[in-house]
Amino acid sequence: MPDLLTHVLGAYVLLTPVTWHVEWVDRRHVVVLMIGTIVPDLSKLQLLVGSSAVSDAIGRPWLWTGLHRLGPAGTLAAVGALGFERGRRLSGFGWLLAGILLHLVFDLAVIRASGLAPPYLYPLSWWHPPAADLLLSSDVWPWMMSSVLAGVVWMFDRRLVD
Amino acid sequence: MLVGDDTDLTVVGAETTAEPGDVIQIYGTIQPDGTVAAERVVVSERTSLVRLYAVSIGALALTVVVFFRSWTVDRRRLTFVPREGDEDA
Numbered sequence: 001m002p003d004l005l006t007h008v009l010g011a012y013v014l015l016t017p018v019t020w021h022v023e024w025v026d027r028r029h030v031v032v033l034m035i036g037t038i039v040p041d042l043s044k045l046q047l048l049v050g051s052s053a054v055s056d057a058i059g060r061p062w063l064w065t066g067l068h069r070l071g072p073a074g075t076l077a078a079v080g081a082l083g084f085e086r087g088r089r090l091s092g093f094g095w096l097l098a099g100i101l102l103h104l105v106f107d108l109a110v111i112r113a114s115g116l117a118p119p120y121l122y123p124l125s126w127w128h129p130p131a132a133d134l135l136l137s138s139d140v141w142p143w144m145m146s147s148v149l150a151g152v153v154w155m156f157d158r159r160l161v162d
Numbered sequence: 163m164l165v166g167d168d169t170d171l172t173v174v175g176a177e178t179t180a181e182p183g184d185v186i187q188i189y190g191t192i193q194p195d196g197t198v199a200a201e202r203v204v205v206s207e208r209t210s211l212v213r214l215y216a217v218s219i220g221a222l223a224l225t226v227v228v229f230f231r232s233w234t235v236d237r238r239r240l241t242f243v244p245r246e247g248d249e250d251a
Contacts, residue, residue, distance in 0.1 A: 085241040137214055
């Protein structure tokens with residue numbers, strides 16, 4: 001993964017210009033998309049509680065990494081979407097799922113020693129997509145660049161709203 | 163895939179160094195003697211990882227704040243509803 005800032009600002013930068021031209025997309029959808037990009041990185045809870053500790057506690061196999069795959073992350077998005085009021089749940093789920101997909105696409109950029117990204121589409125497929133080998137998650141330039149872009153988009157957005 | 167907190171692995175053929183706390187990716191072949199003949203090694207330094215986590219936690223906080231500028235919780239029904247007076251309504 002790139003850092004989370006690159007993910008959420010990337011979503012902001014991509015969808016905010018759409019709100020200028022498409023009437024049924026507004027800022028509320030942008031923020032739900034941003035939340036969606038966070039979902040796969042909930043797998044990083046493993047940094048706080050290791051997978052083996054969870055395994056031991058529940059007596060069943062457990063890997064946090066699973067949350068970084070389309071099926072489990074999408075399921076979590078469906079559960080999360082139930083938190084929206086009736087009539088907004090399907091739309092909420094759609095934007096959360098779009099955020100998850102955007103996250104997985106961004107993650108294809110990460111340098112992998114094997115040249116292949118993990119099977120993000122699980123359980124639909126075990127296919128390992130090729131990694132673009134563009135950046136390390138710990139690189140500084142992705143979030144620097146996305147911050148600058150987000151700043152520019154934010155200024156345009158303010159000017160258009162006023 | 164090796165899963166476990168304590169797995170010792172000897173890597174040969176890597177032209178790079180790593181410090182304790184660094185995270186490394188190794189792509190290679192496990193040899194009959196149990197060592198790994200590395201074809202490619204990628205090192206992420208511990209200090210950059212700490213910075214990565216700090217930036218990411220900041221992003222998490224930022225997103226939550228931005229979310230609640232457009233949405234709020236209906237306390238009676240315990241659901242997210244659009245915030246009143248949001249000019250994009």
